[in-house]
Amino acid sequence: MPITLETSEKQSFISIRGVTEPDEGDELLSLLREHPGISVDLSGMEHLHTALLQMLISAETPIAAWPQDTFWRKCMTKNPPALPLPEETP
Amino acid sequence: MQLSSLATQFVLEGRDHCEMAASGLLDLEKHSHDPDVVNGIFRSFHTLKGTSGIFPEYLSITTLTHAAESLMDLIRNGKVNIDSELTDLFLAVLDQVGLWLEHIEKSGALPVAADNESAGLLSALISKKEIAEGKQESSVAATVTETVVSNPLEEQLRDWLLQLEPASKASLLSALDSADKSFTAFCYTPVSDSFFFGDDPVSLVHTVEELLLLEVSKVLEVQFDLDYDPFVCNLRFMAVAAADIETVREIFGYVEDQISLLALTPQLFIPESPPVIEETKIQTAPEKPENLQISSSQEQGVTAVDAGGKKNTYIRVDQEHINTLMDLVGEMIIAKNSLPYLVRRAASFYKAPDLADEIDMKHGTINYIVSGLQETAMQMRMLPVARAFERFPRLVRDISKKLDKKVRLIMTGEDTQADKDVIDMLGDPLIHLVRNSLDHGVETPSERLAAGKAEEAVITLRAFQDKSDIVVEVEDDGRGIDPERIRMKAVEKGIITSDSAASMNDEEAIQLIMAAGFSTNDVVTDLSGRGVGMDVVMNMVTSLGGSVRAFSTPGSGSRMRLTLPMSMAISKILIVCQNGCTYGIPADDVMESMINVHKSRVTTVNGYPGLEVRGELLPLYSLSVQLEMSGDRSIKPGFSAVVVKIKGEAVAIAVDSFQDISDVVVKPLAGMLQKHPYYNGSTILGDGSITFILNMQEVIKNANHP
Incomplete structure (x- = not known):
């Protein structure tokens, strides 16, 4: 499953991995509703469908870890600086 | 749908x-x-x-x-x-x-x-x-x-480029200056049902190589609440790519109606016209929050979210939710009101004074919390009177233009607040009054000049708070109302006798315009003043528990005053007992109350009883007489009295005894009792009994008293 709820003693977060499809929107939606303010780990994510991207933006979800591809960080950052961002270590 | x-x-x-x-x-x-x-x-x-x-x-x-x-x-x-x-x-x-x-x-x-x-x-x-x-x-x-x-999207794209951060603009200008490459700015707004067509807009944007700048924003501000629909696309992509316009156009070929493209030039960063001011924030519309702003953190775990300053101050809430909350608060008040009865029962029936004290203490705490809850819930329903006033600049402009009159509208006190129901229902009576002013009160420019007045008339809409009431006035400097003609018309129409007309002072005579049957078309055209639908105005306002008063000076203008309760949901009443029944008197009407009144304070003048209160003699009425109750209606020794204010005059009402002052939820009467003039509504008391709330103005109205 590309979307899972990871729970440890310290904290819980949602992990999104691989390529997501719009059908997975329901699952992400219910997790975000059940755990308001929960953060999301995108480090293993390869592609986020627009429906899921829109959901993370609307819910103002904190990002615990970014994916390798800086494109996604630009998508979710307000007023990103022009020209490519330096590569991020997830 | x-x-x-x-x-x-x-x-x-x-x-x-x-x-x-x-x-x-x-x-x-x-x-x-x-x-x-x-x-x-x-x-x-x-x-x-x-x-x-x-x-x-x-x-x-x-x-x-x-x-x-x-x-x-x-x-x-x-x-x-x-x-x-x-x-x-x-x-x-x-x-x-x-x-x-x-x-x-x-x-x-x-x-x-x-x-x-x-x-x-x-x-x-x-x-x-x-x-x-x-x-x-x-x-x-x-x-x-x-x-x-x-393409209307093009202007959005131009605006976006103009509003970029200075650092981003500088970087793009520098790239334009130094590189031989072409740069293209694009705005892509996918249609709301694009997911259903199998589109994945972000995937399309991702295929654009060398994106120098990308901003994803919500088109409409939609709350992430239970109504949130994840499958309606509400995003807009603004970007600058290091690619020529044809390359980008090709990528978005099959959604070309959803995209706008501009070949990037330095001129696009220079404003051609005055900058557009920031969007105005109004109370009913939420401030448009910008996208999520995220600051990075290298630590394992949560990355902090910085909303970039102020979060949303306002949220839109379905009115049904607020109504449900008010109903629940009302039920809570009824439940809370039962505690004093329980205190008395614990003390007198169960003979447990300690338990009674404890319940009483808890009642105090619950009372404090419920009061806060009630105040907050009522505050949520409060709206500024500006909401009822906002239609009038347009209405006055259009009607005065049509009538060829010059009118200036002045509005004051728009911030005065009242319950949403009051504000909503205020609109129609005000339209009647303002139309009347425009049609019949305000003279034509030539008439005004001939009368030595300024060519331009002034209509003032004024609102202010008076204790727990909201007062709204419509005033004009027109021709005013002639009380003599009102008297004549009222007698002609059989509303009053000629004797009554003769004994009326001018102020009382002017109030006749609100009598049912007075407002007919011929009256309107004959009378140099008002008439249209004034009884309708009166009925609307009284149905809300309010009153209407007219003031006028012939030749100088008129002023109509509407007084309405600021909130209709929860009221404070004084519970009185008479002939074994309980009644509620609205606390706003009550000036003072007295128990064990000695008979020596009752004086009869011209055959009518009066009560001496601090050296002043007030007319004294018996509640049992006024309510036409059966049984003994006499004022008993050691009676209790309530002094109430009716139309600005203090009068005393004799009752058997008092109970509490209580916050109650007033429910409108239904069926045969709906039109009963003596009652404003009913409520459930703490002991579960039902009581009527009295309309004191009506109760006293038919008194056989000078």
């Missing part, structure tokens, strides 16, 4: 923008060319155009508002002067958009003939624009087509 949350949001925001633009246009008439006002109107048209653009089925709105925006842009740049004719045109456009929004709300779609409905307006807008630009007049059909074809 159930609208999607996105479409609902569009309708709500659309209405706000229509109202803001209309109000701005009326301001503009007064303050010729205030750039802030012009920018505000431009912004409203711009937003209406932009937000409607994500619904392909609302293209008529996009087209019409785009044409209005283009013309407004010329006004903004000083190329066109706005005049009364243009104001009428813009107001007609807003009216049309308002009607369409209403249609969308009801049916989910625009009327089938929407384009036909707006064709005349569209032609007028385009023709005005062309004349201003000095273009040769061409056929309307050709210009309409041109407007429809032009």
Whole structure:
């Protein structure tokens, strides 16, 4: 499953991995509703469908870890600086 | 039809923008060319155009508002002067958009003939624009087509480039300067149902290589709540790519109607016209929060979210939720009111004084919490009276123009607040009063000049708070009301006898205009003043527990005063007992109460009883007589008395005894009791019994007393 709820003693977060499809929107939606303010780990994510991207933006979800591809960080950052961002270590 | 949350949001925001633009246009008439006002109107048209653009089925709105925006842009740049004719045109456009929004709300779609409905307006807008630009007049059909074809997304893209952070602008300019490459800016607004067509817009954007700048934002501000629909696309992508325009166009080939492209040049960063002011924040519309702002953290775990300053101050809540909350608060108050009964029962029936004390203490705590809850819930329903006033600048402008009268409207106290139901129901009586002022109170300019008055009449709409009431006045400096003619008409119509007319003072005579049967058409045309629907006004206001009073000086003007309770939901009452029954007297009417009144304080003057209260003799009424109760109606020794204020006069009411002062939820009466004049409503007391709330004005009205 590309979307899972990871729970440890310290904290819980949602992990999104691989390529997501719009059908997975329901699952992400219910997790975000059940755990308001929960953060999301995108480090293993390869592609986020627009429906899921829109959901993370609307819910103002904190990002615990970014994916390798800086494109996604630009998508979710307000007023990103022009020209490519330096590569991020997830 | 159930609208999607996105479409609902569009309708709500659309209405706000229509109202803001209309109000701005009326301001503009007064303050010729205030750039802030012009920018505000431009912004409203711009937003209406932009937000409607994500619904392909609302293209008529996009087209019409785009044409209005283009013309407004010329006004903004000083190329066109706005005049009364243009104001009428813009107001007609807003009216049309308002009607369409209403249609969308009801049916989910625009009327089938929407384009036909707006064709005349569209032609007028385009023709005005062309004349201003000095273009040769061409056929309307050709210009309409041109407007429809032009892409409204392009201006959003231009605005976005202009509003970029200085650092981003500098980087892009530097890239333009040094590289041999071409750069393209694009704005991609996918249609709201794009997911259902299998589209993944972000995937398309991702295929654009060398994106120098990318910003993803919500088109409409939709809350992430239970109504949130994840499958309605509500995103807009703005970007700059290091690629030529044809390459980018090819990528978006199959969604070309959803994209706007611009070859990037340094000129695009130079504003051609005055900058548009920031969007105005109003209470009913949430501030548009910007996208999520995220600051990075290298630590394992959570990355902090910085919303970039202030979060949303306002949220839209379905009125049903607030009504349910008010109902629950009402039930809570009834439940809380049962505790004092329990205290008495614990002490007297169960003989447990310690338990009674404990319950009493807990009652104090619960009372404190419930009061806070009640206040907050009531505050949530409070709206400024500006909401009821906002239609009048337009109404006064249109009617005075039609009647060929010059009228200036002054509004004061718009911030005064009252319950939403009161504000909503205030609209109709005020329309009656303002129309009456315009039709019958205000003279024509020539009549005014002949009477030594200024050519321009003044109508004042005034609101202020008086204790727990809201007072709204409509005043004009017109011809006023002639009390002598009112007397004559009232006698003629059989409303009063000629003897009563003769004994009435002028102020009392003027109140006759509100008597049922007084307001007929012939009265209106005969009388130099008011008449239309005044009994309707009276009925509307009294049904809300309020009152109407007229003041006038012939030749100088009139003033109509509406007094209404600020909130109708929860009231404070004094519970009194009479002949074994309990009644509630609204605490607002009560000036003071007295127990064990000695008979020596009762004096009879001309056969009518009076009660001496601190050296003043007040008329004394027996509640049992006034309510026509059966049994012993005499005022008993050691009776209790309540001093109430009726129409500004203090009167004393003799009752058997008092109980508590209590907050109660007043429920309207139904069935046969609905029209009973003595009762405003009913309520449930703490012991579960039902009691009537008295309308003291009516209870005293028929008293056989001087």
